[in-house]
Amino acid sequence: MIRQVLTIAGSDSGGGAGIQADIKTFQELGVYSTSVVTAVTAQNTLGVSEIYPMAPKAVKAQLIAVGEDFDIAALKTGMLFDAEIIGETASGIQQFGWKNVVVDPVMIAKGGASLLQQAAVEALKEYLLPLALVVTPNIPEAEVISGMDIKDTVSRRQAAAKILSFGADSVVIKGGHGTDPHMAEDFYLNQNGEELLFRSPRISTAQTHGTGCTFAAALTTGLAKGQSLYEAIYTAKQFIQAALSEELHIGAGHGPTNHAAYQKSMCRKGGVHHVEVVR
């Protein structure tokens, strides 16, 4: 039977990030996607113009509808907006005993709009991170959660350890916002102190809308299919590398990534992107 997954996230009317990016990624990778909408954003490649959060009871009702009928093999959370929605999300995950929980702690959109209220960061740490198999902050998000500046590899490791102190099994600090001009480097650390670096050549492109959502959705798919966390991160890195490599040039701003590129690369001899893993 096809594996079923869930995304709990905001809608991006521009289709490049949020629920839309997640569902496209799930579809490309061959799993069945259910979704719980937490907020509707009026958004395009130039930015977010308006945000309409769902009432917490609407989030709860969607979680119950999904939980009562589907066999969720893995799930991801994205934009959760406020503490009440985080609370409902955590309750739903606990009520249905869902495992393989990927928390993408979405905070700020590329154009600067806030997708998580400041007061909700504490709720994220207290209620959601303890349920996470893996949490996938970008560098600014990792700084907010840890309360530390990330300036180099030493402070990145310290921030990762601080994030794990809130209870997630593991963390991937993504490198899209890193300063290395040649490499996009994602740093993995788990509760056993094991660390890994997943490295790919940095692609020079403005078509980066929704990279984080797409990466986390691909990772979630791997977990749903029974891959190890290592394999799931590796495949997610290949997926995003392909999606950034073949630009779509849609919209006038930060355009969406190309969710169909990974499957195309699989069909080409030597087309799959190599990811370097440093132990």
Ligand SMILES: Nc1ncnc2c1ncn2[C@@H]1O[C@H](COP(=O)(O)OP(=O)(O)OP(=O)(O)O)[C@@H](O)[C@H]1O
């Ligand atoms: N220019 C790039 N070239 C190669 N890989 C990239 C590039 N930008 C981001 N990535 C990769 O994309 C994934 C997502 O990282 P990033 O730090 O951009 O997430 P994010 O900031 O949460 O994204 P967004 O907010 O746009 O959804 C990571 O695996 C990162 O290494």
Ligand SMILES: Cc1ncc(CO)c(N)n1
């Ligand atoms: C709805 C939504 N979720 C996440 C992001 C972050 O990319 C975004 N821009 N919009």
